[in-house]
Amino acid sequence: MTAPTAARSGASSGGPPSREGTGRVLPYPVTGQEIVLIAVIAALWAVLALTTPAFMTSGSIVPLLVATAPIGMIGIGVTVVIVTGGIDVSVGGAVAVVSVVVARSLVEASIPLPLALLLAVVLGGVLGAVNGLLIAFGRVHAIIITFGTANLFRFVALQVFGGTTVNGIPDTLGVLGRGGAGRTLGIPHSFVITVVIAAAAWYYLRHTAGGRHFYVIGGDAHAARLAGVAVLRRILMAYVLTGLLTGLGACMLLAQGTSTLAPNVGLGLELTVIAAVVIGGTSIMGGRGGVLGTLLGALLVQTVASGVTQLGWPSQLSPLFIGVFILIAVGTDLLRQRTRRTS
């Protein structure tokens, strides 16, 4: 690999790298991976619409969007974390902590909606800060710390559960749920909120200096520090952001559930979120990726899950397809990088 190639690919976040002379510094607004994803999702929806008449009805699309919302929401944070070269496998545990605390507060203190949301976001932020502080200042690889905190969070959640389920959760969070209260003009609120936050994150990551810093750190943390980027503070921010969004995502999951919350809430969620992020074209090595892809990745994962049930196949088959999609998505990205390097 020659030096100019390395310098160019280091700063780009997917899509064709900048070309000398054209003055393009930023990558294209929509990357190739995202266009492919849109096409794949469109094709899947078309096939499903033709084979199962029930798919293109609001009774099927709305739950699909509602289910996509929390994965996409948490995925926005995890995208930023992975862009910095880190990873967070503790979001499932964090969801368990936040949802059980919020659920018990709803049941026992009947707290109103704004307070519940505030509680969830603050609590999520605190859990994210624990990860961020340990990773940034303990200088330990993120996967080790978040494996550890995943266990710790799950312990805290089980302690709050106290050995049973939380029953009789009131419908305070209904505006985020799948029911009638969760929709305006047929569009689920939770999905709209996720899209709005994703749009804000997209702008922040792409068009502000602070946002670009995350990519610089993922490209080369040492070079970033020498260039004056506050590396540790940015890394801490990425995990706190993930925590805040996980808190919000936990509220959505809580609202989508029944009035009973079981202790296995959030189990395996971290892997679903990471799947959505990498299908969306974010490189696990850091330095490349974006939230638009993550949102599409979450939509694809949920479309597969929904499609498998709609076709009457056993629902246990959907992870198989998700696995295959992960391999295809990462494989096309590898191919594109390789052709870019040789051209």
Added chain:
Amino acid sequence: MSAVLAPPGSSGDARGHESSPARLLRVLLTQRSALLLLLLVAVLITFTIASSNNYLTAPYDVGYLSVTLINAVPLVMLGLAELLVITSGRGGIDLSVGAIVSLTSMVFGFAYGQWGWNLWLAVLAAAVFGGLCGAINGVLIAYVGYPALITTLATYYAFSSLALVINDQKPISTAPIQDFYSTARAVPVPLLGDDALRVPLGIVTFLVPTAVLVWLLLARSPYGRRLYAIGTNDVAARWAGIDVRGTRFTAYVLAGVVSGLVAVVTVAQFASARPDAGVSGNGMALPAITIAILGGVAITGGVGRVAGVVLATLLIVWLNAGILLAFPGNAGGQFQLLALGLVLVFAALLNGYTNRRYRGEA
């Protein structure tokens, strides 16, 4: 290791004059096995004292400790599988071992429980099948260049899904499988008499052979030297004429073979081939990775030893065994999570501190 790498005259000189407490501290921090041994002794002493003061619901004695070793069998074996792949470097990790255990359990269940294969043939089939699953990971990671975390996440999904679908989510527990349970029982140690000490048979039949073989492979064979070389610096290894791809590929295949054998152990333990054997609850992969990291395997590759993994497992298994006696019922399982999480975070922070203090890393 660090003494060899350190430039002469810098830290080497200071080390010559260090006091014996400082030397002890350095050994404890840089030799993971020494630290684990110390912690293990601390755990054993703590619970023995608690036991003799009747704080525990049952005696924490040698008999109890040897029976709980049954939990160590899958942990050590999968920990060793992770040791192989993490040591191979370039972000090596295997999230799919639990899913391979599930899928191979079902294959073993079919072969031994339904098609009436000979036991040895069925065990061999399980090992080969596990190796094939590992080979899928290995080809994608070593030859195609996929990141290990993503590849094994994808195959985790695929294998666990297949395991559930293959027999319509039903476990296989036919007569041969149920009789197979007898191989998981605890047997008395010969020469000590019938009641003295009972050791789970899986220790002798699976754990010790696997640990010895992996040790021979890593510490006493050319393959081991190649594996450490590619894990430390795969570009340098390539220039040194090592087949980097083949070596890394083999690590994933071996991890698959070990997972296949764990499937046999698991079937024996549950007297049933369960489709979710390796992925139910927290799954088997996360504890295995935790054990490997706790055992001193560097997540960046190139560093890790069998002794560390074995000691880390004993520490966790006997700590968990003590916790179960101290907090009966649900609380015990919860405090095990707390202990595992704390020990892992503590070990990781210690690694970071050690690297900065003794290896001069920024």
